[in-house]
Amino acid sequence: PTDQAFVTLATNDSYARGAMVLGKSLRSHNTSKKLVVLVGPQVSNPCQSVLKNIFDEVKVVDVLDSGDTAHLAMMKRPDLGVTFTKLHCWTLTHYSKCVFMDADTLVLSNIDELFEREELSAAPDPGWPDCFNSGVFVFRPSVETHGKLLQYCTEHGSFDGGDQGVLNGFFSDWATADISKHLPFIYNLSSIAIYTYLPAFKQYGGNAKVVHFLGKTKPWSYTFDRKTRQISGGVQEPAMHPSFLLNWWTLYASTVVPMLQEHYGDKPFHSGCVECK
Amino acid sequence: PTDQAFVTLATNDSYARGAMVLGKSLRSHNTSKKLVVLVGPQVSNPCQSVLKNIFDEVKVVDVLDSGDTAHLAMMKRPDLGVTFTKLHCWTLTHYSKCVFMDADTLVLSNIDELFEREELSAAPDPGWPDCFNSGVFVFRPSVETHGKLLQYCTEHGSFDGGDQGVLNGFFSDWATADISKHLPFIYNLSSIAIYTYLPAFKQYGGNAKVVHFLGKTKPWSYTFDRKTRQISGGVQEPAMHPSFLLNWWTLYASTVVPMLQEHYGDKPFHSGCVECK
Ligand SMILES: O=c1ccn([C@@H]2O[C@H](COP(=O)(O)OP(=O)(O)O)[C@@H](O)[C@H]2O)c(=O)[nH]1
Ligand SMILES: O=c1ccn([C@@H]2O[C@H](COP(=O)(O)OP(=O)(O)O)[C@@H](O)[C@H]2O)c(=O)[nH]1
Ligand SMILES: [Mn+2]
Ligand SMILES: [Mn+2]
Numbered sequence: 001p002t003d004q005a006f007v008t009l010a011t012n013d014s015y016a017r018g019a020m021v022l023g024k025s026l027r028s029h030n031t032s033k034k035l036v037v038l039v040g041p042q043v044s045n046p047c048q049s050v051l052k053n054i055f056d057e058v059k060v061v062d063v064l065d066s067g068d069t070a071h072l073a074m075m076k077r078p079d080l081g082v083t084f085t086k087l088h089c090w091t092l093t094h095y096s097k098c099v100f101m102d103a104d105t106l107v108l109s110n111i112d113e114l115f116e117r118e119e120l121s122a123a124p125d126p127g128w129p130d131c132f133n134s135g136v137f138v139f140r141p142s143v144e145t146h147g148k149l150l151q152y153c154t155e156h157g158s159f160d161g162g163d164q165g166v167l168n169g170f171f172s173d174w175a176t177a178d179i180s181k182h183l184p185f186i187y188n189l190s191s192i193a194i195y196t197y198l199p200a201f202k203q204y205g206g207n208a209k210v211v212h213f214l215g216k217t218k219p220w221s222y223t224f225d226r227k228t229r230q231i232s233g234g235v236q237e238p239a240m241h242p243s244f245l246l247n248w249w250t251l252y253a254s255t256v257v258p259m260l261q262e263h264y265g266d267k268p269f270h271s272g273c274v275e276c277k
Numbered sequence: 278p279t280d281q282a283f284v285t286l287a288t289n290d291s292y293a294r295g296a297m298v299l300g301k302s303l304r305s306h307n308t309s310k311k312l313v314v315l316v317g318p319q320v321s322n323p324c325q326s327v328l329k330n331i332f333d334e335v336k337v338v339d340v341l342d343s344g345d346t347a348h349l350a351m352m353k354r355p356d357l358g359v360t361f362t363k364l365h366c367w368t369l370t371h372y373s374k375c376v377f378m379d380a381d382t383l384v385l386s387n388i389d390e391l392f393e394r395e396e397l398s399a400a401p402d403p404g405w406p407d408c409f410n411s412g413v414f415v416f417r418p419s420v421e422t423h424g425k426l427l428q429y430c431t432e433h434g435s436f437d438g439g440d441q442g443v444l445n446g447f448f449s450d451w452a453t454a455d456i457s458k459h460l461p462f463i464y465n466l467s468s469i470a471i472y473t474y475l476p477a478f479k480q481y482g483g484n485a486k487v488v489h490f491l492g493k494t495k496p497w498s499y500t501f502d503r504k505t506r507q508i509s510g511g512v513q514e515p516a517m518h519p520s521f522l523l524n525w526w527t528l529y530a531s532t533v534v535p536m537l538q539e540h541y542g543d544k545p546f547h548s549g550c551v552e553c554k
Contacts, residue, residue, distance in 0.1 A: 124406035127474025128481065130462040160476035179456040185407040196469060197404025199437035204405065 003096045004033045004115050005056070007089045010103050011040030011082055016047040017220050017272075018103035018213075020256045021248055023054035025107040028251070032112055034095070038088055041065070046263040053259060061088045073150040080153060083163040087153070090139065090146035102135040104213040106248050111187065111209050114138055119145075120171040121181040123188035125164070126196065130175040134164040135212045136188040190214040194241050201241075211244045219248040226253055226275040249273075280373045281310045281392050282333070284366045287380050288317030288359055293324040294497050294549075295380035295490075297533045298525055300331035302384040305528070309389055311372070315365055318342070323540040330536060338365045350427040357430060360440040364430070367416065367423035379412040381490040383525050388464065388486050391415055396422075397448040398458040400465035402441070403473070407452040411441040412489045413465040467491040471518050478518075488521045496525040503530055503552040526550075 006026055010016040019037050026035060035055040039048060041062045051058045063070045063084045074084050089100050099114050101107075114121070119140045122132035139145075149170055158165030168174070174181060185193070186204065190212045194201045213219050222245070223233040231245055257271050283303055287293040296314050303312060312332040316325060318339045328335045340347045340361045351361045366377050376391050378384075391398070396417045399409035416422075426447055435442030445451070451458060462470070463481065467489045471478045490496050499522070500510040508522055534548050 124401055125474065125477075126403050126406050128462065128470050128477035129401035129403050129406035130481070131474070131477055159480040160474075165476065165480075175459070175461065176456060179453060179459075182452070182456075184452065185405065192473060193405050196473075197402065197408070197437075199442065200402075200405035200408055203436040203442075204407070 001032075002034060003094070005036045005092070005095045005098050006031065006033055007036045007038065007092065007098045007100050008103050008105075009038045009082075009086055009089070009100075010043060010047075010051075011085060012042050013044050013047050014218070014220055015103040016043050016051060017252070017256065018105075018218065020047075020050055020054055020259075021219075021252050022101060022103060022105055022107065023051070024251055024255050027054065028255075029107055029110040031110060033099075033115065036092060036095075036098075038085065040085060046260065046267070046269070049263045050256070050259045059092075061085055063088070069147060069150055073154045076154045077157060079161065080158055080166070083153065083158060083166055084150070086134075086163045087146065087149050087166070090141050090149060091143060092141040093143060095141055097138065097140055100134075100137050100139060101210070102212060102214075104218050105135055105188070106211050106213070106219075106244065106251075107209070108211065108247070109209050114183070114187065117183065118181065120167070120174065121183050122174065123183040123185050126185075126190060126193045131164065131168045132171075132174050132182075133188050133190065133212070133214070134162075134167050135190070135214060136183065136210055137167070138183075186210070188212050191241070205241075208244075211247075213245075213248070219245055219252070220272055222249075222272070224249040224253060224273045226273055278309075279311060280371070282313045282369070282372045282375050283308065283310055284313045284315065284369060284375045284377050285380050286315045286359075286363055286366070286377075287320060287328075288362060289319050290321050290324050291495070291497055292380040293320050293328060294529070294533065295382075295495065297324075297327055297331055297536075298496075298529045299378060299380060299382055299384065300328070301528055301532045304331065305532075306384055306387040308387060310376075310392065313369060313372075313375075315362065317362060323537065323544070323546070326540045327533070327536045336369075338362055340365065346424060346427055350431045353431045354434060356438065357435060357443070360430065360435060360443055361427070363411075363440045364423065364426050364443070367418050367426060368420065369418040370420060372418055374415065374417055377411075377414050377416060378487070379489060379491075381495050382412055382465070383488050383490070383496075383521065383528075384486070385488065385524070386486050391460070391464065394460065395458065397444070397451065398460050399451065400460040400462050403462075403467060403470045408441065408445045409448075409451050409459075410465050410467065410489070410491070411439075411444050412467070412491060413460065413487055414444070415460075463487070465489050468518070482518075485521075488524075490522075490525070496522055496529070497549055499526075499549070501526040501530060501550045503550055 010019040036057040117138045121138040125133040287296040313334040394415045399414040402410040466485045
């Protein structure tokens with residue numbers, strides 16, 4: 001239905017590239033839902049144009065400049081900048097139900113069945129499995145909930161300094177209340193799981209539906225050689241299983257880079273591909 | 278009630294020391310349940326004597342020598358040695374409900390409330406959080422279930438080579454069926470969680486009820502200096518938060534070592550404490 005949407009967020013051109021690949025991965029698996037991206041005002045015009053090609057709705061959100069309750073909350077807790085922007089997704093009240101996905105996620109198959117779940121459904125975080133990971137979650141836009149979330153933020157802050165701490169504080173009965181709100185881990189498979197319990201990854205990883213490139217090193221932190229299909233320049237840790245990283249780069253190089261080239265025209269831009277530009 | 282018991286397992290003198298500390302930690306928090314330890318035939322006489330002082334029941338199990346179905350299963354899958362021994366806990370049918378605890382766990386407060394849960398209740402494994410960790414679980418002894426488990430073992434093996442893989446394969450709807458069978462993570466807090474998501478540990482770790490010294494480096498792999506209260510000699514990784522390690526060693530040095538000294542008499546033994554002996 002048209003009142004259901006996947007929603008993501010990008011406050012700068014790096015995360016915007018992630019959002020483009022996520023959007024493309026959702027389209028390529030034939031989602032029937034709307035695609036929405038919240039962008040910060042720093043996202044460049046060419047990137048906004050590409051996002052408009054992929055997403056049904058590109059909404060510029062600037063909590064610093066909005067003069068509403070989000071702005072007031074932000075003034076009290078300036079440390080929680082991107083968090084307030086992410087919470088903005090609850091204001092998308094022209095949709096009745098949404099699935100938020102981090103810009104550093106990649107969809108591997110159709111996941112429209114997530115809309116059968118209720119707010120707040122999410123997968124466990126491997127770091128502390130009684131917390132959910134806030135990279136993929138089902139929610140219901142509501143001005144009232146948005147207001148309560150902002151209030152919670154300003155009063156209690158975030159135990160981890162980000163949106164995951166806030167959301168787990170607010171939806172604090174997730175671990176104990178309702179099993180149907182526990183998304184299977186394969187809807188938010190993060191790198192860390194692959195290395196801490198490899199036999200489980202080998203057993204269940206083949207069913208992965210969404211990979212989450214959680215942590216410091218994002219796919220776009222690397223460089224990709226189109227000819228040799230080699231990924232290089234990863235900063236420290238082997239952040240993710242190489243095959244998932246290759247999925248991301250293949251989609252990016254084949255579908256996103258041509259669109260960026262078109263919209264940047266003669267202007268130089270950082271594609272991250274050797275040979276791409 | 279007397280038909281409920283905590284059950285642990287030790288196949289050698291090293292794990293036996295873990296079992297002793299676990300038993301002492303349960304007693305010191307005034308459990309009203311029976312304490313049972315399954316021991317392998319390799320556990321020395323002095324250690325068995327100490328275990329008899331702490332536990333209500335010390336049961337020698339030797340699947341290699343038993344001539345029953347466990348023995349037959351074992352012959353087909355010799356790789357799953359300790360696993361078959363652990364599954365033996367289902368044969369304790371003079372109890373109606375039990376909580377199994379790995380010998381490398383330590384109780385920090387009374388946890389008798391676990392007996393309100395049903396089979397199979399366990400906490401999520403941080404490595405792959407749709408699997409439960411098999412270091413702490415609630416179960417109902419039953420010859421029938423034991424037989425089915427052995428059959429499952431021999432037919433499907435274990436995806437991780439141990440009991441956790443077998444039990445997750447057998448109780449495969451744990452992640453999706455019943456939230457009351459999800460023990461809070463604080464009933465099986467493992468080292469890895471502390472390092473992968475430190476803010477969550479700081480937020481929730483103070484409520485820990487059971488710590489699990491999961492992984493290669495066990496508390497007894499270290500050396501403890503009684504005078505300075507320094508723990509040294511940890512092999513590789515900083516396996517566990519130092520304060521929990523100190524809890525283990527304090528209990529071990531003050532309550533277990535004197536019992537070992539008594540039962541070893543003049544015979545030398547490895548206490549792991551400098552100054553203890
Ligand atoms: O500078 C930033 C940081 C984060 N995000 C958005 O917030 C999400 C969460 O941040 P991130 O994925 O970096 O956190 P992690 O999943 O690694 O904990 C991202 O995926 C983006 O959608 C953003 O737009 N700009
Ligand atoms: O040689 C062994 C290995 C394991 N165990 C028992 O099996 C449990 C599970 O093994 P371990 O705790 O070493 O595995 P981990 O929790 O580190 O995965 C132990 O706590 C013991 O109760 C044992 O008695 N002898
Ligand atoms: Mn992310
Ligand atoms: Mn263990």
